[in-house]
Amino acid sequence: MTLPTTTIxxxxxxxxxxxxxxxxxxxxxxxxxxxxxxxxRVLDLACGTGIIARQVAPVxxxxxxxxxxxxxxxxxxxASKLTVPYGCPIEWxxxxxxxxxxxxxxxxxxxxxxxxxxxxxxxxxxxxxxRVLAPGGRAVFAVWELELxxxxxxxxxxxxxxxxxxxxxxxxxxxxxxxEALVESVVNTVAPLLAADHVAMRTLLRQATFPMNTHIALAx
Numbered sequence: 192m193t194l195p196t197t198t199i200x201x202x203x204x205x206x207x208x209x210x211x212x213x214x215x216x217x218x219x220x221x222x223x224x225x226x227x228x229x230x231x232r233v234l235d236l237a238c239g240t241g242i243i244a245r246q247v248a249p250v251x252x253x254x255x256x257x258x259x260x261x262x263x264x265x266x267x268x269x270a271s272k273l274t275v276p277y278g279c280p281i282e283w284x285x286x287x288x289x290x291x292x293x294x295x296x297x298x299x300x301x302x303x304x305x306x307x308x309x310x311x312x313x314x315x316x317x318x319x320x321x322r323v324l325a326p327g328g329r330a331v332f333a334v335w336e337l338e339l340x341x342x343x344x345x346x347x348x349x350x351x352x353x354x355x356x357x358x359x360x361x362x363x364x365x366x367x368x369x370x371e372a373l374v375e376s377v378v379n380t381v382a383p384l385l386a387a388d389h390v391a392m393r394t395l396l397r398q399a400t401f402p403m404n405t406h407i408a409l410a411x
Contacts (some may be wrong), residue, residue: 237306
C-alpha cells in the first residue's frame with residue numbers, strides 16, 4: 192500500500208504545521224525566560240521560519256535590532272515572506288552557528304530554540320554565542336529533554352564555553368494537533384486506511400495534545 196505524498200516544501204510544512212502545534216507554545220516559554228527589553232540587539236540563532244524573531248521585533252521596537260540566522264536557505268526564504276506587524280525590521284541571514292558573521296559584543300541577547308542538537312560542533316557554536324554577546328548580555332537555549340543524556344549536559348556545555356551564571360529550568364509544553372492544516376492532512380491520509388469516520392477523527396485530533404519536556408537555560 193502506498194501512502195499519499197505531500198508536495199509542500201519542507202520550510203512551508205514546518206511553518207504551517209509544526210510552528211502552531213509545537214514551536215509557538217514553546218516560544219512563549221522561551222521568551223518569558225529571555226525577558227526581552229525595548230532597544231535590545233537580539234540574535235535568533237537557528238531561527239527556522241522565525242517564530243522567535245517575529246515576536247521579538249515588536250518588543251525591541253525601532254530602537255533595537257533583530258538578526259535571524261539559519262543554516263538552511265529554504266527556512267530563511269520562507270521566513271522573509273512572513274509579515275511582522277510592527278517593530279524593527281528583521282535581518283534574515285543564512286549562516287553557520289560555528290562561524291557567526293558578527294563582531295564580538297554585537298548582541299545583548301541570543302536566543303536558540305531547539306537548534307543546539309543540530310549544530311555540527313556544539314562546543315564551537317556555544318563559544319561563538321559567548322563571543323558575540325555584549326558585556327552583561329545573556330543567552331537562552333531550549334533543548335527537548337529527549338535530546339539530552341541528562342540536564343547537566345547542557346550546563347556543562349555552557350560553562351565550558353565561558354558562561355559563569357547558568358540557570359536551568361524544566362518546562363512541559365502541551366503540543367497540540369489543533370492546527371487545521373495538520374488535522375486535515377492526518378485525516379485525509381489516515382482515515383481512508385482505517386475506514387474511519389472523517390468527522391469523528393477530525394474532532395478527536397482537534398482535541399489531541401501531548402506533553403513534551405524541554406530544558407530552558409538562561410546563561411550569562
